[in-house]
Amino acid sequence: MLSACAMNSSSEKEPQSGSNQKSTANVKSTDSKSYRANNISALPAKSKARKDTFIAGISAPGGVFLPYFYENGWDGNATDPIFAPLVNLDKDGKPVGILAEKWDVSSDQLTYTFHLRKGLKFSDGSPLTADDVAFTLTLLHDPAYSGGQDISLASIKGGKAYKEGKAKSIDGIKVLDKDTIKITTDKVNAKSLLLLGGQVLSKSYYGKDYQYGKLDYLKNLYPKPLGAGPYKFEKYVPGQEIRYTANENYYSGAPKTKHLIFKIIDKSTSLQLFETGELDYAGFSADDDTVEQLKSLGFANIQVSPVNDYGLVYVNNTHPQFKDKAVRQALIYGLDRQKIVDVKFKGYGQVANIPVSPVSWAYDDKGINPYEYNSKKAKELLDGAGWKKGKNGIREKEGKPFVIHYLTADAEDPFIPIAKENYQDIGIKFEPEIMDFNALVSKLNKKDYDFAAVSTSQILDPSDTVEELAANNPNNAAGYSNPKVDDLIQKGLSTLDIEKRKSIYHELYKELNEDPPYIFLNYRQSARAVSGKVEGLNPDNYTGISASLPNISITK
Missing domain, CATH: 3.90.76.10 (Dipeptide-binding Protein; Domain 1)
Structure with a gap:
């Protein structure tokens, strides 16, 4: 599936995906590998019959096809072919x-x-x-x-x-x-x-x-976008697909491939759809079985590489039980994040501790507390914060039990069974709720949640993921407030000197490590598969496939 690649905001999130299998690989999140198609004749009949159409998978667009106005990052993917930037x-x-x-x-x-x-x-x-x-x-x-x-x-x-x-x-x-x-x-x-x-x-x-x-009039234009990108919007069928046709007025000429379709798919069926030729491009959470299955097809070009984002669990800092940083620290110590990453990515990921991916020039985890799983430490911190165990084993403070309501869009989210067991051990009741992704985004923006599972959009600049943590930022979905963090966020933007910015962000990461706004979860790899008949598609960590769209051609 495509990954949201617009400028990041608290509302431009992706659902996390999971698995219940054990780790079988030991692949660092910075490793990259590629495999070339070796049997183009194995292309499925559906794919061979499609001569002038490129189909990619997308997940859960919300139908707001206007840059700057959508809340769902998948709508960012949907608008990219239509609207060009300077x-x-x-x-x-x-x-x-x-x-x-x-x-x-x-x-x-x-x-x-x-x-x-x-x-x-x-x-x-x-x-x-x-x-x-x-x-x-x-x-x-x-x-x-x-x-x-x-x-x-x-x-x-x-x-x-x-x-x-x-x-x-x-x-x-x-x-x-x-x-x-x-x-x-x-x-x-x-x-x-x-x-x-x-x-x-x-x-x-x-x-x-x-x-x-007065901007409400724009809502009537959300489903009727007009831009200057390589493709023109043609049709949106909710739950099925978004259709585009080549823009003959594009500045560099009409794209080589006349038709573009973003097919709305579920992650559980995306591999099958690629195998049967109903998709020309799809991305998957990397694991040994998936990579080997893609290689066995013969007609797929495969790239296994790090993704420029990170997974996290939002913590609502405005709720009384999460205002104390010692409690937030305890919630990290008391969670076996390594186990979650192993189950979810089967060796193709690693635990995250700072708000930037290892792909970024700003990444530096020296001097960062890794918060390795330590239930004893978690219990000590909760005791010190005044949360004492009641008769039923659940911690209480001022007569209120410690309960966490967790929102996720993934029915197979491995966070649920692991967190439930871990948090029960330290005296916290954990209640998960699985819901539609767009409903989750809405609750997140309204701060109507305790915990919420998301992934960032693709990180274009290290400031993207931290700006929302400023106390005065309207997109501060975590309700986080730290004057030192506010100051460092501004300093990180106040110079164009990358070396100076590196130093500032490293100081910022240390402060966020000491006073965590939420639970950093994972960095990951993806396996991107492209049909061997497609030329000119070069997915990257900054624009996804959007930069390649004008150059895609299909070999006859």
Whole structure:
């Protein structure tokens, strides 16, 4: 399945997947291996018959097909083929121009000038100009905007005044001509280039009914997206598929493959669908059995590699029983996370302890407490925090029993039996609830939960996963608050010097290790399988398959 790859926010999460089998491998999460197809003639008949259509698997889209406004990261995947950004990331995480031919940054790193490619058009043939870029950035500053993109991080000059109704336009946004826009910011931010250079919305389409402070009209356009990406939206059949057709107005020409389908699948059937030729691409949790099964097909190109995300269990810091950091520490010590990772990934993963993946340049776990399973330590911390065992063996404080309600979208989640046993041992009652993923996201955003299991979206920058932990961030689903963390989050964004940022993030990781906002669970590997008839598809850890879509071709 695709993995959500939009800019991260607390609402852009993925469900975790699991298994109940024991570990049979010892593969580090940083290892990578690839296997080439050796028998293309073994392609299933369904696949051979499909000459101009590429089909990939996707899970649980919510139907909000508008960048910046969706809550479900799978909708981010669904919008990527439709909407193109000014700037994207290459396979190494370095910025590359898409709709922007080039950009200039002033010597003080406060002013960005984007030079758009000549003759850009949206898929309906209407021109795409700097006015559309200005409209997009203005929309994100509207007081009624409540999506996951925190444009305030870019600190555009006059942006705050516009949002507060003190100005009728944003002073720092200047359209120089139809192909050039200059944006002036008030402070340096390492993410400004991507924040300012995001996906562009059509002013004539999305802005024709725009009124300051009133954005509800956009909901009528969620199912009717119009963009400037390589593909045009064609049809959405809830629970089944999303269909696209090649955009003849794409800046580099129509994609080589005319039709694109994102087939909505369940992880339990994705391997079968790939084997029978109903999918041309799918991703799986890596394990020996799956890799060997894919290799045995003969027609699959396989890549086993680390994924640039991490799994976690959100802890609601606003609930009384979780406000004490000693309690949160106890909940980590009292949980056999290694066992969970072994059962879930069968050797193709490792326990996580910091909010960034080993793929990132910011990863550094030196001096980090690994919180190895220690029920005795957990009991001591709970005793010290005033949670004493009652007559029924469940801990109580001020007459209230310690109960954890756990939300997950995975019916086979191995966290459930292990946590239930571990937490019972230390005197905590554990009550799991399995629900639809979109319902889980809704509860998470409303802070209507104790524990909730998710995975981050693909991590584009180390700040992506920590910004939401700032006390004043509206996407702080954990309800976490730590002034030192707030300060370090800002410092990490205040310089473009990677070495300085590394040092700041390492200090931040130590603080989050001492005062954990939630339970870090795992890093993982995935097995990505591509039909041998498909050329030009190169999934990466920053854009998934979206960057490859214009170049995919199907051999006859």
